[in-house]
Amino acid sequence: MNLKGNRITQLFNIQYPIIQGGMVWCSGWRLASAVSNNGGLGLLGAGSMHPDVLREHIQKMKKATQKPWGVNVPLLYPEMEEIMDILVQEEVKIVFTSAGSPAKWTGFLKKHGITVVHVIANSRFAKKCEDAGVDAIVAEGFEAGGHNGREETTTMTLIPLVKKVSKLPLIAAGGIGSGCQTLAAMALGADGVQIGSLFALSKESSAHEVFKNYAVKALEGDTLLSLKQLAPVRLLRNRFFDMVKDAEQGCASVDELKALLGKGRAKKGIFEGDLDEGELEIGQVASLVDEIKPVANIFEDLLRDFDEGFNRLSL
Amino acid sequence: MNLKGNRITQLFNIQYPIIQGGMVWCSGWRLASAVSNNGGLGLLGAGSMHPDVLREHIQKMKKATQKPWGVNVPLLYPEMEEIMDILVQEEVKIVFTSAGSPAKWTGFLKKHGITVVHVIANSRFAKKCEDAGVDAIVAEGFEAGGHNGREETTTMTLIPLVKKVSKLPLIAAGGIGSGCQTLAAMALGADGVQIGSLFALSKESSAHEVFKNYAVKALEGDTLLSLKQLAPVRLLRNRFFDMVKDAEQGCASVDELKALLGKGRAKKGIFEGDLDEGELEIGQVASLVDEIKPVANIFEDLLRDFDEGFNRLSL
Numbered sequence: 150m151n152l153k154g155n156r157i158t159q160l161f162n163i164q165y166p167i168i169q170g171g172m173v174w175c176s177g178w179r180l181a182s183a184v185s186n187n188g189g190l191g192l193l194g195a196g197s198m199h200p201d202v203l204r205e206h207i208q209k210m211k212k213a214t215q216k217p218w219g220v221n222v223p224l225l226y227p228e229m230e231e232i233m234d235i236l237v238q239e240e241v242k243i244v245f246t247s248a249g250s251p252a253k254w255t256g257f258l259k260k261h262g263i264t265v266v267h268v269i270a271n272s273r274f275a276k277k278c279e280d281a282g283v284d285a286i287v288a289e290g291f292e293a294g295g296h297n298g299r300e301e302t303t304t305m306t307l308i309p310l311v312k313k314v315s316k317l318p319l320i321a322a323g324g325i326g327s328g329c330q331t332l333a334a335m336a337l338g339a340d341g342v343q344i345g346s347l348f349a350l351s352k353e354s355s356a357h358e359v360f361k362n363y364a365v366k367a368l369e370g371d372t373l374l375s376l377k378q379l380a381p382v383r384l385l386r387n388r389f390f391d392m393v394k395d396a397e398q399g400c401a402s403v404d405e406l407k408a409l410l411g412k413g414r415a416k417k418g419i420f421e422g423d424l425d426e427g428e429l430e431i432g433q434v435a436s437l438v439d440e441i442k443p444v445a446n447i448f449e450d451l452l453r454d455f456d457e458g459f460n461r462l463s464l
Numbered sequence: 465m466n467l468k469g470n471r472i473t474q475l476f477n478i479q480y481p482i483i484q485g486g487m488v489w490c491s492g493w494r495l496a497s498a499v500s501n502n503g504g505l506g507l508l509g510a511g512s513m514h515p516d517v518l519r520e521h522i523q524k525m526k527k528a529t530q531k532p533w534g535v536n537v538p539l540l541y542p543e544m545e546e547i548m549d550i551l552v553q554e555e556v557k558i559v560f561t562s563a564g565s566p567a568k569w570t571g572f573l574k575k576h577g578i579t580v581v582h583v584i585a586n587s588r589f590a591k592k593c594e595d596a597g598v599d600a601i602v603a604e605g606f607e608a609g610g611h612n613g614r615e616e617t618t619t620m621t622l623i624p625l626v627k628k629v630s631k632l633p634l635i636a637a638g639g640i641g642s643g644c645q646t647l648a649a650m651a652l653g654a655d656g657v658q659i660g661s662l663f664a665l666s667k668e669s670s671a672h673e674v675f676k677n678y679a680v681k682a683l684e685g686d687t688l689l690s691l692k693q694l695a696p697v698r699l700l701r702n703r704f705f706d707m708v709k710d711a712e713q714g715c716a717s718v719d720e721l722k723a724l725l726g727k728g729r730a731k732k733g734i735f736e737g738d739l740d741e742g743e744l745e746i747g748q749v750a751s752l753v754d755e756i757k758p759v760a761n762i763f764e765d766l767l768r769d770f771d772e773g774f775n776r777l778s779l
Contacts, residue, residue: 271684291606292618300685303607303618305639305648306748310684313752324620333620333648336773369586369625370615400715433621437628458651459777 152331152455156318157341160264160285161217161243164188165452166341167331168287168320171221171245172295173197173430174419175349175356178206182213183353183444192245196223197416200231207239217243219264224249237261248296251281266320270298272307275315286315287343290323294346294432297374297381308337326434328454332462346432349419352443357422360429363387367435378403379410385429389414467646467770471633472656475579475600476532476558479503481656482646482766483602483635486536486560487610488512488745489734490664490671493521497528498668498759507560511538512731515546522554532558534579539564552576563611566596581635585613587622590630601630602658605638609661609747612689612696619649627653641749643769647777661747664734667758672737675744678702682750693718694725700744704729 157166169176169184171192181191193210195203203220210218220241222232225248233254236244244258247268258265259282267278268287278286288311290304291297302310304323311319321339325331326347334342348354350361367385375384375393384390396409410428418427442450472481484491484499486507496506508525510518518535525533535556537547540563548569551559559573562583573580574597582593583602593601603626605619606612617625619638626634636654640646641662649657663669665676682700690699690708699705711724725743733742757765 273684290618290620292621298685301688302684302748302751303605303639304620305605305618305645306607306752307684309642309644309752324618327624329624329652330620332777333651336648336651336777337644338773369588369617369622370613373616398715400713433617436617437621437624458653462647462651462774463778 152335152452155340157285157320160318161190161219163190163217165448166320167448167451168192168245168341168343169348170322170343170345171195171219172345172349173415175354176221177355178209178213179355180348180351180353180444181218182210183351184348185214185216185218187444187448188216189448190243191218192221192243193218194221195232196221196226197420200228200235203232204235204239207235207241219243219245219266221245221247222254223247224253229254233257236263245287247287251278251283255281255283268322269311270307271300271302272310272314275311275317279315279317283317285318285320285340286311287320287322288339289343290321291374292383292433293323294349294372294383294435295430297383299377299381301374304334305337308334308339312338323432324434326432326437328451328456329458330434331451332455332458346435347438347447348444349431350435350438350441351447352441356419359422359424360419360427361441363424364429364431364435365438365441367431369433369436372431372433372435376406376410379406382428382430383432385431385435387418387427387429388425389418389428467650467767470655472600472635475633476505476534478505478532480763480767481635482763483507483560483656483658484663485637485658485660486510486534487660487664488730490669491536492670493524493528494670495663495666495668495759496533497525498666499663500529500531500533502759502763503531504763505558506533507536507558508533509536510547511536511541512735515543515550518547519550519554522550522556534558534560534581536560536562536583537569538562539568544569548572551578560602562602566593566598570596570598583637584626585622586615586617587625587629590626590632594630594632598632600633600635600655601626602635602637603654604658605636606689607698607748608638609664609687609698609750610745612698614692614696616689620652623649623652623654638747639749641747641752643766643771644773645749646766647770647773661750662753662762663759664746665750665753665756666762667756671734674737674739675734675742676756678739679744679746679750680753680756682746682753684748684751687746687748687750691721691725694721697743697745698747700746700750702733702742702744703740704733704743
């Protein structure tokens with residue numbers, strides 16, 4: 150059994166190869182430090198933080214845990230130079246980059262001694278990650294929440310595809326919210342897992358209670374990859390989702406969809422709990438999450454489920 | 465290690481819990497008997513057979529193997545009463561039903577001593593399967609080829625969802641084309657796997673060589689769930705696929721899409737090898753299939769890969 154002690158736990162110096170995805174409006178210092186304190190790797194989600202807010206969370210994080218942790222930086226956001234400078238100044242040790250080319254910032258970060266992981270949604274980017282010199286890859290399948298790849302490749306297919314072309318340490322994401330799913334990801338060849346939705350719906354997540362309570366009620370088919378003409382994003386059904394669907398079925402143009410989306414809807418939905426107007430980003434696996442638990446309980450349940458699953462396989 | 469000897473192998477009296485999906489235009493007696501002779505469960509795909517053709521394949525099947533085998537019947541096709549009578553007259557022992565309600569024919573088949581398995585794409589149907597008295601369930605994820613569920617639930621999410629609501633023997637389908645993927649499916653809680661694409665692209669498949677050669681070249685993103693306004697079907701990119709995409713982006717009506725689809729395109733593409741006009745049904749996992757192998761080699765490679773995967777997990 151290898152949930153403990155493999156090249157992912159060694160790379161980050163953590164107990165379990167379980168990474169908490171750095172998510173917008175969910176993963177501030179409270180969630181990330183709870184995950185790190187329980188033996189996983191907590192990530193601050195810089196995607197929803199202005200530079201000064203990020204610095205504040207980093208400083209609180211340092212007080213909240215002595216364990217390893219990192220920051221997730223979606224490269225498409227503005228203020229990137231300022232953010233990168235803060236990561237260096239604050240001596241952040243681990244950075245996950247996403248939503249952009251690994252070629253752009255990996256060299257800078259590595260030069261400052263930072264461990265760099267890049268998030269991809271197809272195996273063609275694995276080669277680019279190797280060339281850029283990243284230390285590990287997160288491969289994220291179609292079932293994941295939030296922004297996603299155009300190929301719609303699911304975790305079950307994606308992990309073996311990436312494994313085939315790259316020897317880099319590999320972290321599976323998308324559709325993973327239990328010990329059995331973690332075990333399945335490792336059976337596919339992953340060295341670890343990145344878990345988003347389950348932690349987004351934890352007690353320590355900074356998402357609004359109204360959002361969390363709504364998302365744990367999600368059933369199969371209640372999230373769908375949407376806004377494919379702009380940037381594909383998995384959304385939970387609500388009034389805004391219906392508006393998007395109506396617009397798409399009515400053959401709305403890209404500009405009309407952009408106008409409909411506007412700005413700040415993810416904050417409105419996830420952080421402010423506006424279930425009508427908000428953009429509710431969550432993964433398919435929300436349909437398996439039934440209650441809002443503290444991170445400590447999530448780890449406990451996940452590790453037990455992993456062991457039970459492994460024992461069942463070994464019979 | 466439980467690839468041998470579990471409740472799925474016992475139910476069908478087979479060596480490995482590996483079922484070959486009953487597919488249109490691919491799975492005649494040659495493919496199905498090869499799978500059964502190699503220790504799996506071969507299924508004739510009645511979906512592309514008129515009653516007299518089905519009877520012929522059943523009779524050839526009886527000569528080609530002494531091992532257990534079955535027939536897959538998509539319940540939406542016409543001539544259903546005639547087909548059911550043939551199954552009884554020819555003393556078929558195992559029937560997989562799909563694309564319809566399990567309530568309709570399960571009782572009839574069970575009364576004649578036939579083992580019945582029903583294919584579902586969401587966990588809500590699992591209860592209906594139990595009520596109808598089926599012996600096992602195939603749960604098929606979004607990544608599977610051909611017709612598929614509207615919920616777009618991937619195998620990674622679907623198997624635990626079905627497992628949660630039903631104690632019936634469970635066969636995972638969608639995204640499974642290797643030993644590691646089989647192991648992952650079993651880690652998720654499945655008792656066995658149904659494999660489509662890999663066998664569709666085998667030497668013994670009755671698909672046209674031109675189709676097989678084209679499909680093994682598929683890359684990530686080369687299949688997408690299409691025609692969602694009619695019945696969602698996963699198709700491989702070709703000229704017809706582009707026509708559908710253009711029509712959908714041009715806001716075609718349901719009637720216009722029906723007219724575009726017409727009749728017989730799956731036969732044209734898969735059986736006759738018309739890569740322009742044909743409807744090329746195949747799963748995402750085709751992007752992992754690189755060569756057209758005999759069924760015996762497929763089993764050999766899959767079993768070795770399963771064992772290697774299991775040993776890696778056990779380290």
